[in-house]
Amino acid sequence: MSTVASAMDVAEIPEDLDAADPEQASGSGRGEMERRGVLGRRAQAMDPWLFFAAIALSALGLVMVYSAGSWLGHEIYGDWAFFLRRQAIFLAVGIGLMVVISRIDYRVLRRFAPHLTFAAMGMLLMVLFAGQEVNGARRWIRLGSFGLQPSELAKLALAIFLAATLARQGERIRKFKSGFLPVMIMASLTMLLVLMEKDLGTTILLGSLTLIMLFVAGTRFSYVAAAVMLAAPLIWQQIVGVAYRRGRLEDFLSGDSYQVHQALIAIGSGGTWGLGLGNGRQKLGFLPENHTDFILATIGEELGLVGIAVVLGLVSLLVWRGIMIARCAGDRFGTYLAIGLSSLFGLQAVVNIAVVLEVIPAKGITLPFLSYGGSSLLASLAAVGILLSISRNAAPWRVSDQRGRRRLRRIKQEPVAQPRNARRPADPLPA
Numbered sequence: 001m002s003t004v005a006s007a008m009d010v011a012e013i014p015e016d017l018d019a020a021d022p023e024q025a026s027g028s029g030r031g032e033m034e035r036r037g038v039l040g041r042r043a044q045a046m047d048p049w050l051f052f053a054a055i056a057l058s059a060l061g062l063v064m065v066y067s068a069g070s071w072l073g074h075e076i077y078g079d080w081a082f083f084l085r086r087q088a089i090f091l092a093v094g095i096g097l098m099v100v101i102s103r104i105d106y107r108v109l110r111r112f113a114p115h116l117t118f119a120a121m122g123m124l125l126m127v128l129f130a131g132q133e134v135n136g137a138r139r140w141i142r143l144g145s146f147g148l149q150p151s152e153l154a155k156l157a158l159a160i161f162l163a164a165t166l167a168r169q170g171e172r173i174r175k176f177k178s179g180f181l182p183v184m185i186m187a188s189l190t191m192l193l194v195l196m197e198k199d200l201g202t203t204i205l206l207g208s209l210t211l212i213m214l215f216v217a218g219t220r221f222s223y224v225a226a227a228v229m230l231a232a233p234l235i236w237q238q239i240v241g242v243a244y245r246r247g248r249l250e251d252f253l254s255g256d257s258y259q260v261h262q263a264l265i266a267i268g269s270g271g272t273w274g275l276g277l278g279n280g281r282q283k284l285g286f287l288p289e290n291h292t293d294f295i296l297a298t299i300g301e302e303l304g305l306v307g308i309a310v311v312l313g314l315v316s317l318l319v320w321r322g323i324m325i326a327r328c329a330g331d332r333f334g335t336y337l338a339i340g341l342s343s344l345f346g347l348q349a350v351v352n353i354a355v356v357l358e359v360i361p362a363k364g365i366t367l368p369f370l371s372y373g374g375s376s377l378l379a380s381l382a383a384v385g386i387l388l389s390i391s392r393n394a395a396p397w398r399v400s401d402q403r404g405r406r407r408l409r410r411i412k413q414e415p416v417a418q419p420r421n422a423r424r425p426a427d428p429l430p431a
Contacts, residue, residue: 046102046392050321053120053314054098054384056376057369060311061295065372067278068298069291078102083291083372086146090374094381101385105397109386110333113164120157123150124193131197139197147270149375151194151202156358156379156386158190158206159340166217167333173219180223183214189403200238200245201363205347208233212343213336223321252361259294260358267300267308267356274304291372293364296356311370312353318384319346324393 066084073082109116123141126151131138140147165183166173170337173179187210195203202396211224239245251257266282269275283290299307322342329335346370352367354360366376 003285006429044391044393046388047325050325050384050387050391051174052248053318053321054093054369054381055171057311057314057318058091058094058381060299060314061370061377062091063277064295064302064370065291067302068283069372070278072291075285079126086374087372087377090377094214094378097378098381098385098388101382102388102392105387105394105399106334106337106389107331107396108399109337110164110167111399113161116157117161117190120150121190121193123148124154124190124197126150128193128196134427139199146374149373151154151197151199152375152379153343154190154194155206156341156383157204158198159209159337159344160424161186162210162213163333163337163340166213166336167331168333169217171218171395173214173217176220176223184210184227195238195290198242199364200235201351201365204235205344205351205365209340209343213340216339217336229231236303248361250420252358255358257358258363259288259362260355263294263297263356264358266290266297269306270301270304272305274300274302274307277302293352293362293366293371294356295371296350296353296367299370311367315349318342319349322387325387328393329390330393334393338387338390341387344383345380 062084065087066081069083070080071083074080079085091269112308127138127141130141132140132142132147139151140149142148162183166188169179175181187206191206193204193205211227215221215224239249248257252260262282266280267285269281269401275281280298282301287294287297292376296308296311299311303310319342322338322345326335326338326342329338348365348368351360351363351365355362355365366373368380369377
């Protein structure tokens with residue numbers, strides 16, 4: 001318990017220079033902030049290429065959700081535009097959310113990282129008892145006619161918590177007991193709740209995110225390797241010990257996966273230029289989940305290899321700009337957060353594409369911005385909004401300061417420290 005408490009304390013108490021309000025800084029801290037250009041700087045324009053990649057992927061996803069889901073929507077709901085209408089609502093709300101978040105100081109997230117983490121864990125617990133069961137798994141909370149998937153929000157919450165914790169740890173992250181272990185315990189709690197939803201794919205995704213951010217923050221490679229070796233037999237047990245996962249693995253090894261075969265037929269039928277938008281045939285009841293996890297197959301069938309190349313190019317642009325934003329961030333929290341969110345986009349895309357191309361067994365991982373689903377789209381656009389906020393590199397807000405009122409009052413009362421080599425003022429001349 002003391003280790004877990006230390007992890008939460010790490011997230012709550014930021015570095016003075018990274019989280020301080022410019023107006024409240026004093027002494028050497030203020031001088032350091034002036035040297036780093038924090039005081040008096042103007043916000044930069046948000047990254048245009050990141051914004052373009054996100055909007056282009058979302059627009060393409062909206063078109064392809066309509067094309068891929070029109071037949072299914074008519075067969076089940078009697079409405080050709082059923083999935084289009086819902087996805088358009090999610091997209092409109094998501095773009096608004098992205099714009100709002102991009103104008104907010106991202107350092108505010110550092111202050112509320114523990115609160116977001118506990119809220120995400122609470123929702124993950126709620127879905128276990130009050131969630132809607134779909135295909136034998138409880139992953140959604142029904143809100144009227146819409147469904148919320150808490151695991152999508154848990155990805156963002158974990159990335160924010162890890163960034164806040166690692167930014168505070170600094171060099172202590174190289175120590176096992178006080179640095180590496182508390183972070184792994186908190187991340188493992190989130191992964192355990194997701195695994196209880198029978199979502200092994202997202203659990204592995206969260207574990208990969210944690211290890212990537214730890215490695216970037218400077219933890220010892222031996223710790224990361226030991227964590228991978230310890231997790232490998234646990235993952236294997238979860239695969240072979242659960243009937244439907246073992247069946248997926250056997251189908252993959254034997255090459256008898258019906259869904260993947262239909263996806264490969266769709267991609268092969270598209271050729272270089274595709275059959276034309278709306279002219280795909282596999283969506284007519286042959287390829288299950290063609291508007292969600294396997295939407296890339298529909299893109300390959302209707303837009304061909306060129307369409308897949310465009311998707312790969314846009315996703316690569318998104319991840320690349322995220323990494324560039326991390327390099328130019330004004331503090332360590334921004335750097336780690338940008339790395340984490342960019343890694344999420346890249347990992348999800350790689351896993352989804354690998355499943356569709358029969359490189360790995362089937363997993364329920366969506367293709368960011370393209371697959372149908374409100375929770376996934378809203379979480380992805382919110383993550384882009386955070387990246388855009390980091391790219392603006394604006395001065396910190398007053399609310400971002402986490403040092404507490406008592407400590408700020410003490411700082412204000414303390415005299416400004418003078419450098420050792422500073423010249424004393426000359427004595428006044430006698431009258």
